[in-house]
Amino acid sequence: MPDPKPDVEKVLSTDKTVTTKRIEVLPDKVVVEGTINIQVVYVAFEPDQSVHHFHDQIKFTTFVDVPGAMPGMDVKVDVTVEDVSITRARRDPRVFDVSAVLGVMAKVTEIQDLDIVTKCPSGCTCDTETIDVDHVVGSNSRQVVISDQFEVPNEKPPVEKILDVDARVEVTDTRVLRDKVIFDGEATVQVLYVGMLPEQPVHQLHHTFKFSDFVEVAGARQDMDVRFNVVVENVDVDMAGGNDPDRLQADLVLKITANVVEPRRVNAITDIRNCNVDPEYTKLRIDSLVGEGTEQVVVKDSFSTPEPKPDVLKVLETTVDERKITEKKIVRDKVIIKGYVDVQIVYVAALPDQPVHATHRRVNFNAFVEVMGAREGMDADVDVDVEFITSAYESCHIHVEMVLKITARVTESLQRNVVTTTAPVPTTETPGxxxxxxxxxxxxxxxxxxxxxxxxxxxxxxxxxxxxxxxxxxxxxxxxxxxxxxxxxxxxx
CATH class of the missing domain: 3.10.350.10 (LysM domain)
Incomplete structure (x- = not known):
């Protein structure tokens, strides 16, 4: 328990998320490092039994066996917190034991050019199967440097010394043009530092900023899809100008890989028989598209102005800081989705001098998207866009309303033997x-x-x-x- 917080009488709720910090592909194995972010709301062990909140991070390292994986291949990792148990330790009422169960999925892919036989040789009997694949039109990687200066929040002390930094980067929007892919993203920097106070306490702050850039991909066209892989190669945070304790400078080095693809439907020959042909087979592992669906969801939330913020006279602006999917689950013909949208509201305070203030609110949402053919065990890619957002102040509460566009794309991993070459069988028969x-x-x-x-x-x-x-x-x-x-x-x- 952090020192300023009172003892716990009763835990009311626990929120948990996972951040992946490092992924490394080794021979036949994928190593994953990350942190579990835990937030606890509880009733204090005090006469007034006030409600308090504290959070902590737990680091973890694990691995997934992936036969055939080799360094240099592309990897996609999905980590979910399946269960968390928080119990008070017997030795100290201010120490808690945490037990977490993580589900870790790793998918390793390699781009290959493969010629397959699609026409049955004359006189043969052939088995065929229709396969939906993403044909890679082009791929390219680029190093990108993004930077931002930001103020230390007013409620935090100035910076004496930075102890540790971390960053999370997400591509939020993409646009494919001729031979080029433009992308927008958000970077969240977390800083652990020693405060410039007599007792030199350790504090933590985070800052999110937006960025845009592009990657040139030969052959890209507007009607094609793009898959992004972002790796944070280096993150550095220091005091602005080298000596400003109230302002920080963040510099991140990113490796951006863009794969531009277009869907293709191929009639592949899986077997040839009853003829004088010697076929060669290759085992093909593919992600076959099962279906895609889109749902518009209206999300509403009402809350009072948090302490110590003043009441609202007039709302000026409502913007989205971050949106994130925290959980997705496939059931029959549906993808169930949980997530949140972090909202920032700028307003004129109801005070004599009418100063401008800002407050933040995390709005949770639950939704589902219908995808016919979806079944448990398949894979789902989910994207959330905030199409509209507004807020107003009424009856001592801030009312937020937004329209979300949620898209779910369900794929199924298949293994098929396909014919890649055919050759006549040499005959060694001797007459008679x-x-x-x-x-x-x-x-x-x-x-x-x-x-x-x-x-x-x-x-x-x-x-x-x-x-x-x-x-x-x-x-x-x-x-x-x-x-x-x-x-x-x-x-x-």
Whole structure:
């Protein structure tokens, strides 16, 4: 418990969010570092039983096994707090034990050029499947430096010494032009510092500012989509001018990667049989688009002016500081979404000199978007835009109303064997001889994507016949490229 706060009588509510600070891809593994941000509202152990609030951050490091992952590949990580338990420690009533359960999802991707067979060779029998893929038109990375100067909040003491800094960056809007992608973003800087006071207490402050920049991507066009990956490579915060304790300068170095994509529907051939063709198979892991939906939601909130702010005479301006999705869950044909919008309200105070003040409010929202075909276990990308916001003062309360546009895009990870090349099977038959007499077998070298079933179908043998002549296999369902299996000779005609 922070020293100025009174002891806890009863915990009323607990709010928790997760911030990812570092992601590193290692061979077959993704390492994730971050912090859990916990905010507690409680009744104080005092005669008047006033309500108080405190917050803390807990660092964590974990990893996810991702077979095939290698350094340099792209990675997407989603961390959710599934459960948090806060209990008072027996040894000290001002110390609390925290236990948290995190759900960590890591998806590693690599951009590859792949030619697949889409036309069935003459005389063959083919199996085909329609696959929706995001075709990468172009990709480019760029280092961007963003900076901002800001005042230390009035309620905080001046800065004596900066102890630690951290930053979170989010791309909030994108516009694709010809051969260029323009993006808008928000950066939030957190500073831990020693206050310039006789007792030199440690304080924390945060500051959010907006920025815009662009990345050149050859081939980009207005009707295409863009996927962004932002990495904070360095963050530095110091006193402005090197010696101003009431004003800070933040400098961030970002690595921005933009992938411009367009959806394509491909009729891929997954199997070829009953002909003199030797196909080569490649296992394709893809994110197939299940569906996309958009919902407009009206969110309202009313609250009194927080202490020690003066009452409101007239609202001047209402703006959005930050918007964030804190939880998303897929159920049948729906994506359930929870999040918040941080609102800043600038107003004329109801005081004789009518000074201008500002107050902040976090407005929570719950909503859902219908996406037909969505099922639990699929992946959802959710975006929230504030299309309209207004506020007014009435009956001693500030009333905020906003219209949110929520878009959910649901994808499903699939694995398919697709035919990438075909070649005629060389014939070694000699006139007057039977190359594979019925009842005999011949050897076959397993290729990528082969199974006993697909090999047998290629030469007219059933799966049971294939298993019968391959009793030497430890697991008939697990054959790998380079292995040699037996194929029974089946009578022709």
């Amino acid at each position: 001889t039977t190359p594979c007499p019925p009842g005999g077998t011949f050897e076959y070298v397993v290729k990528s994507g082969d199974t006993l079933y697909s090999i047998g179908r290629m030469y007219g043998a059933s799966l049971a016949e294939m298993k019968e002549v391959n009793s030497q296999l430890d697991n008939p369902n697990d054959i790998r490229p380079g292995m040699v299996v037996n194929v029974p000779c089946v009578p022709k005609g």
